[in-house]
Amino acid sequence: MKVSETYIQGLYKVDDKEKARLATINATIGKTVYDEDLFMFEGKEYRYWDPYRSKFAAAYLSGMKSLPQIKEKSILYLGVSTGTTASHFSDINTHGIIFGVEFSSKVMRKFFRLSEQRSNLIPILADARRPEEYSSFVLEADLIYQDVAQPDQATIFGRNALEFLKSGGFGLIAIKSQSIDVSLEPEKVFSNQIKELEEDFGLEIIEYKTIEPYEKKHAVVVIKMP
Ligand SMILES: C[S@@+](CC[C@H](N)C(=O)[O-])C[C@H]1O[C@@H](n2cnc3c(N)ncnc32)[C@H](O)[C@@H]1O
DSSP, X not given: OEEEEOSSTTOEEEEETTEEEEEEEOSSTTOOSSSXXXXXXXXXXXXXXXXXXXXXXXXXXTTOSOOOOOXXXXXXXXXXXXXXXXXXXXXXXXXXXXXEEEOOHHHHXXXXXXXXXXXXXXXXXXXXXXXGGTHHHHOOEEEEEEOOXXXXXXXXXXXXXXXXXXXXXXXXXXXXXXXXXXXXXXXXXXXXHHHHHHHTTOOEEEEEEEOTTTSTTEEEEEEEOO
């Protein structure tokens, strides 16, 4: 087994039996979050990061070259769900903070329990369409990560970016075309969403890629606040 650094600080590539996988160093030794496998390497415990359950890992393995750094950042995570991806951000962002916004109280219960074990996770039960509901907690973000699967994904992102994203800060949005318009070709849906982010919110698009086979009809877009 070989474990090597990637261009994302704190994200490791594991070459094992000719298969490349991703992993982070476990911040809660001995504990798993979603039944992922753990392994030891040179005295450290790592957690494999499943690209079929996380669009960030899928985007990296799909070859995206400009994914934003996670380490030592203030991160606003929209659609945090039970915390699968956020738990890996938590492993990496050891001295930063991750505000996890989720509007389903059922899944938020699990994320709340995770946040009791990981002090850099802050649960916020709120609707990401209403940034004013959490503007007193969040203040400013270096990075906004969004994975909400809603018809108005670009609008939700744009409103949060204008409210919280620092100048020079990054955004990463997972766009699910089927949640927006099933009658249009996914490529057309992606380009409409990108156009809205650029023209209605003045955001700069850095990179965009579809992430099959990990997720069908999904694209990940890296955004920068000018
Ligand atoms: C695809 S799941 C997110 C998975 C998660 N990002 C991960 O990788 O672990 C989408 C989540 O977004 C939440 N969601 C959808 N619309 C939302 C909104 N307007 N405000 C807050 N959460 C929302 C859903 O309840 C769901 O838990």
